[in-house]
Amino acid sequence: MRVEDLILVSVDDHVVEPPDLFEGRLSTKHAEAAPRLVRKDDGTDVWSFLGAELPNIGLNAVAGRPKEEYAMDPQSFDDMRPGAYDIDLRIKEMDANGVLGSMCFPSFPQFTGQLFARTAERDADLALALVQAYNDWHIDGWCGKHPGRFIPLAIPPLWDPRLIAAELERVAEKGCHAMTFSENVSELGHPSIHDADGYWDPMFATAEELGTVLCCHIGSSSKIVMTAPDSPMDVLITLSPINIVQAAADIVWSPAMKKFPNLRFALSEGGIGWVPYFRERIDATYDKHRFWTHQDMGERLPSQVFDEQVVLCYIEDTSGLKNLADMNEDMVCWECDYPHADSTWPTSPEHFMKEIEAAGGLTDAQIDKISHGNAMRMFDYDPFSVIPREECTVGALRAKAGDWDVSIKARGITASGTGAADLAKLSGTARD
């Protein structure tokens, strides 16, 4: 497989919501209360909402800037590459990077719409209207503008599993088969996925029936892994993906997996290098301890539950690729993470291929699965019905991009933060 012939679909990118997001998508009453973008005297952009300012317009959207400027968060639209928020320019950025398809996670509403779940405590009507308007914008206004280029990803009305079920059905009719969920919903103040009364069953049942994947992005528990108040940032950055192993354990041992054996979760940005170890550990746990924990997985081993129900996602992970035989290669999907700091943009195809070589090589069939085939199957995404296959390759897309400027540009912003407390402050409401 040559780099030019790759077809790349990323199951984890991020959209920084543009100011006109809610325009024309809300009733007059709700439109008045909707978040509005405000440029402040100091040049920063904030979302103004219900009397509060949400400073975090674009968490970590630092692609295309020198590494010295990887502060945690841009404070205005001027701090970002326009591809972060402009759909037509996003396509250019994708073309230049040879990326055909993309699934985009939200920014200011937080990964699983925590902002609107908090809104629901004050005004549930408004909250639901905002969630639906957001999803309509995302599906029709963002993904819909360039057919075949995006995997739509809805956010849930997280405060009510029956409303989520209804929203899952509503967006599925628009072709959306992915919804964000939390890596640990109990950290957000809701019942856990172990709930003995099946609190989340309406959502699980509908997601299973529709074939919709629940995508749990790292950080979606709104909890930062702080080992100590004075841990350096490097500790937090190191740990943020591996922390998803807690979500993996929750999922495998959740009673929901037995009730809904076709339900699927994705561990977005979770990496794959820890998976062989984890699969071994869950089976050993079952083998040694089930007699007194009274665990009964039925016909399956825990590793089978994991293999069948958990979509694995990685940006860069040579150790995982090297051990592909010890996980389900039909569930491994590649991610670009544009425009965040861990993205390989604008040389993703080269990174992708270099890693596979470093891992000792994969067959073309395996490469096709990981680069796009698994994502197409998992998310019911069929770009080739819209765009001829030969126009979907890295080579074809880059040719289309022409001389689109992908050079690294300084924007004059550096971070002063050096510890976990600074990160918590910098990230503000986006992670609280």
Next chain:
Amino acid sequence: MRVEDLILVSVDDHVVEPPDLFEGRLSTKHAEAAPRLVRKDDGTDVWSFLGAELPNIGLNAVAGRPKEEYAMDPQSFDDMRPGAYDIDLRIKEMDANGVLGSMCFPSFPQFTGQLFARTAERDADLALALVQAYNDWHIDGWCGKHPGRFIPLAIPPLWDPRLIAAELERVAEKGCHAMTFSENVSELGHPSIHDADGYWDPMFATAEELGTVLCCHIGSSSKIVMTAPDSPMDVLITLSPINIVQAAADIVWSPAMKKFPNLRFALSEGGIGWVPYFRERIDATYDKHRFWTHQDMGERLPSQVFDEQVVLCYIEDTSGLKNLADMNEDMVCWECDYPHADSTWPTSPEHFMKEIEAAGGLTDAQIDKISHGNAMRMFDYDPFSVIPREECTVGALRAKAGDWDVSIKARGITASGTGAADLAKLSGTARD
């Protein structure tokens, strides 16, 4: 390499302290205040200390019992195999399992002597006397009774780094080159290992100078990984070893590693399957983020710091053994974990070899390193100076054990616990 020819040294076993532990090792004044073992009317054994009862005599010491009886904790000495607390019978258990050498972690004082650190808040003199008496018993009374069979492991007077330094020196003179420490000392209410003023430097400097390894056992932060109040036990059991990755990140990014490049930590019971992923992640973190986190590792990559300063320990870990090339094989040590639930006793040699075969095989030189060579070098342990090498093999030790009974025996105790809250309750002070 045949199973009978293996030489096995375990760097992680556990001693359940016998009732006579402090006898003759304290002044009259301190002897009166020392913990005393009391058998209660209900048949349970507790340590009575400063007006409180410590119910946890032997955390998880369930070896040799049917899996149905893997409750978290035996409540009396009658619930355990006598090898848990009787040194002569321990040797029999080791012989029968073909294990030459063993490093034993404490039980009732908790992994890094948290019990005595709490005592120090009331009576620092007493606390230090107890730590020293404990270490004297451990080194002379436990390890010393059978020369060549144990790697001594001291506990620290955790409340004062200068006292720790002095204790490191005191026990080193008795041949002890291992001391327990915490996987996250800030969780225990002390400054973290990132402390800008170098709070722990006296301990680090002395440990480095003496070549003493600081052994951080999983669970030694006294913090259970609870994903939700109703997570089943299986989640906790799954996550307890992988949680050590947080300690690994703390160690790598601690300023102490630069100051003390020959200081060594061991990640006891931490497993090794996650290591290749982790090494890749720390180097990527450094490559991408150091420019704004202002991290400077000097001449070394983070993975080199890890490779040179962190001793890796595993009980069973096929995925790790399969990826030995992606870690420092000179730092990997095997563990037996007797008498805990995750132990492979009494068939450790067979487990050890079967795993190596499942991992695709290792050379005899690699097997020698992992089975005993690395442990001997790391902990300054030289059994062959005491016992002829040919008497140290699995085959020779088992021949010596004769027909020692290792059959599984029910003791009529089953667990009722099914959730994290139960675990917390069951574990009581041993993990609080």
